[in-house]
Amino acid sequence: MATQHSRSAARLMMTPAVFLLLVWMLVPLIMTLWFSTLDYRPMRGTFDCCEGLANYTRFITSSAFLDSVITTLQLLGGVLLITIVGGILLAILLDQPIWGQGIVRILVIAPFFVMPTVSALVWKNMFMNPVNGLFAHLFKGLGLEPIDWLSQAPMFSIILIVSWQWLPFATLILLTAIQSLDSEQLEAAEMDGAGPLSRFGYITLPHLARSITVVVLIQTIFLLSIFAEIYVTTGGAFGTRTLTYLVYQRVIESQNVGLGSAGGIYAVILANLVALVLMRVVGKNLDA
Amino acid sequence: MGRITLDKVRKAFGDVEVIPPLDLTINDGEFVVFVGPSGCGKSTLLRLIAGLEDVTSGEIRIDGTDATHLSPAKRSLAMVFQSYALYPHMSVRKNIAFPLKMAKLDQAEIDRRVEGAAKVLNLDSYLDRRPGQLSGGQRQRVAIGRAIVREPSAFLFDEPLSNLDAALRVGMRLEISELHKRLATTMIYVTHDQVEAMTMADKIVVLQAGRIEQVGSPLELYRTPRNKFVAGFIGSPKMNFIDGAEAAKHSAHTIGIRPEHLIVTDEGGTWTGKVGVSEHLGSDTFFHVHVEGFPETLTVRAGGEVNLHYGDTIHLTPDAAQIHRFDAEGLRLA
Numbered sequence: 001m002a003t004q005h006s007r008s009a010a011r012l013m014m015t016p017a018v019f020l021l022l023v024w025m026l027v028p029l030i031m032t033l034w035f036s037t038l039d040y041r042p043m044r045g046t047f048d049c050c051e052g053l054a055n056y057t058r059f060i061t062s063s064a065f066l067d068s069v070i071t072t073l074q075l076l077g078g079v080l081l082i083t084i085v086g087g088i089l090l091a092i093l094l095d096q097p098i099w100g101q102g103i104v105r106i107l108v109i110a111p112f113f114v115m116p117t118v119s120a121l122v123w124k125n126m127f128m129n130p131v132n133g134l135f136a137h138l139f140k141g142l143g144l145e146p147i148d149w150l151s152q153a154p155m156f157s158i159i160l161i162v163s164w165q166w167l168p169f170a171t172l173i174l175l176t177a178i179q180s181l182d183s184e185q186l187e188a189a190e191m192d193g194a195g196p197l198s199r200f201g202y203i204t205l206p207h208l209a210r211s212i213t214v215v216v217l218i219q220t221i222f223l224l225s226i227f228a229e230i231y232v233t234t235g236g237a238f239g240t241r242t243l244t245y246l247v248y249q250r251v252i253e254s255q256n257v258g259l260g261s262a263g264g265i266y267a268v269i270l271a272n273l274v275a276l277v278l279m280r281v282v283g284k285n286l287d288a
Numbered sequence: 289m290g291r292i293t294l295d296k297v298r299k300a301f302g303d304v305e306v307i308p309p310l311d312l313t314i315n316d317g318e319f320v321v322f323v324g325p326s327g328c329g330k331s332t333l334l335r336l337i338a339g340l341e342d343v344t345s346g347e348i349r350i351d352g353t354d355a356t357h358l359s360p361a362k363r364s365l366a367m368v369f370q371s372y373a374l375y376p377h378m379s380v381r382k383n384i385a386f387p388l389k390m391a392k393l394d395q396a397e398i399d400r401r402v403e404g405a406a407k408v409l410n411l412d413s414y415l416d417r418r419p420g421q422l423s424g425g426q427r428q429r430v431a432i433g434r435a436i437v438r439e440p441s442a443f444l445f446d447e448p449l450s451n452l453d454a455a456l457r458v459g460m461r462l463e464i465s466e467l468h469k470r471l472a473t474t475m476i477y478v479t480h481d482q483v484e485a486m487t488m489a490d491k492i493v494v495l496q497a498g499r500i501e502q503v504g505s506p507l508e509l510y511r512t513p514r515n516k517f518v519a520g521f522i523g524s525p526k527m528n529f530i531d532g533a534e535a536a537k538h539s540a541h542t543i544g545i546r547p548e549h550l551i552v553t554d555e556g557g558t559w560t561g562k563v564g565v566s567e568h569l570g571s572d573t574f575f576h577v578h579v580e581g582f583p584e585t586l587t588v589r590a591g592g593e594v595n596l597h598y599g600d601t602i603h604l605t606p607d608a609a610q611i612h613r614f615d616a617e618g619l620r621l622a
Contacts, residue, residue, distance in 0.1 A: 192434070
């Protein structure tokens with residue numbers, strides 16, 4: 001069907017969309033690059049050109065920078081670990097024939113449809129509140145001292161909230177992968193003398209490798225830009241300031257657009273570095 | 289050793305009884321073929337023996353010991369699946385070594401046995417490939433290799449040749465038969481193809497709707513089918529059945545006569561008919577003959593070089609010694 005003619009027509013038709021996307025992406029990027037070389041502080045009325053790389057040096061030498069990078073990676077690692085392990089376990093569970101399977105599956109997927117701000121607020125006020133939260137009631141019911149989650153274990157709390165949101169995504173992808181596993185392979189392994197754990201390790205897990213790769217890559221892209229959950233819960237306090245949040249603080253709270261923009265460029269570089277490493281490490285699963 | 293005894297084995301899925309109580313003995317070293325139309329329960333029966341399905345009632349004994357509730361791994365049986373069920377992420381070597389690795393044999397022994405199996409099956413040069421890089425026949429051989437390294441007391445084959453093309457199927461059929469002669473191990477082979485059953489089996493078990501219709505050697509089934517079903521199922525092309533007055537002459541409800549037992553003559557003969565469609569195979573020719581008064585055409589086998597054409601009149605005489613007589617229930621009359 002794709003004749004020379006229809007192909008050039010297709011290109012013509014796609015041009016507006018491609019153009020729009022390009023502008024959408026390039027304009028902010030170029031503006032950020034431009035701002036990052038300025039001393040731009042709107043509240044003080046400073047808009048001085050030609051700072052050079054001063055903003056970049058200042059951003060990277062501030063004590064907050066390294067901490068924020070470590071926090072970002074902690075958040076990323078923690079959420080990936082919980083969602084992948086939990087996702088595999090849930091997928092195996094949901095693959096079993098149970099009564100009311102359809103409803104259970106929809107319930108499991110539901111958290112994914114809750115907006116990040118809403119879910120963070122619900123967790124903060126309904127679960128983690130040290131006075132009225134459900135966890136506080138649970139602890140009191142067990143005769144224990146309630147924990148103020150967000151100040152005593154802030155990083156863990158945020159990881160928990162974000163994992164809760166992303167677990168359905170991982171479960172969904174891994175469940176479809178598990179369902180595509182040929183049952184004769186499992187039966188063959190059973191006849192070959194492999195126990196349930198060996199069957200999981202030698203047959204199911206390798207089968208899931210590709211889907212795990214996909215989940216890791218997609219989640220990484222989104223997790224690097226986590227913002228709402230931190231803003232709503234701790235506001236970046238108690239060592240929960242990720243790189244994204246640091247950039248926000250520099251631009252909005254300190255009103256230093258130039259410094260923030262330099263941070264933004266660092267975030268772009270970090271995201272690409274992580275993506276590159278991930279592609280190298282797990283990408284070989286994709287072309288098998 | 290590989291003597292398998294089924295004693296009143298019954299299988300039901302919910303209310304549906306797939307296999308009514310069934311007795312069967314498979315002797316050590318025998319090549320037994322389960323054959324029947326699709327959905328007759330032959331694969332289920334094999335899976336019951338393998339332990340992949342639980343029996344609803346009855347007992348399965350392997351070498352005299354009760355194996356009814358033994359896990360598949362403990363029955364010392366090896367199975368070759370229809371889809372081969374190779375592990376796609378492992379090399380051929382690892383696929384074949386997998387059961388040995390699970391049995392925790394030491395590496396030297398594993399290597400020795402894998403090399404041995406590879407030599408037997410001509411897989412030496414493919415050991416480091418993945419199953420995805422092999423052809424259908426090679427995958428089939430890897431699946432067999434994975435089965436033989438375990439040195440099981442019996443092999444189970446679940447329609448192993450149905451995914452291969454016709455030429456390869458004939459080749460693999462010979463290879464499996466030869467393997468059986470060399471290993472002298474019990475083999476149970478499931479197929480819907482009566483040609484495979486006839487050519488490979490020491491003993492054929494014909495199944496229909498979960499019931500055993502007849503057990504016997506290929507020639508026994510061919511010569512003395514116990515009922516109409518077996519008579520029609522064994523032999524190719526199918527046996528001709530004639531009801532009514534013609535059968536009454538032989539004091540039977542139905543008579544059956546195989547295409548190869550009808551003698552074609554230019555004149556005389558018991559029946560006269562017109563030649564319909566003919567199928568030339570080179571060595572043989574099959575004619576579909578319309579005989580006056582018979583509702584269905586008769587299939588007749590003639591030599592390869594017979595000069596008969598569409599619409600020609602021919603005369604047929606059944607070989608009197610080869611007429612099979614059946615009663616109204618379809619059972620054979622002695």
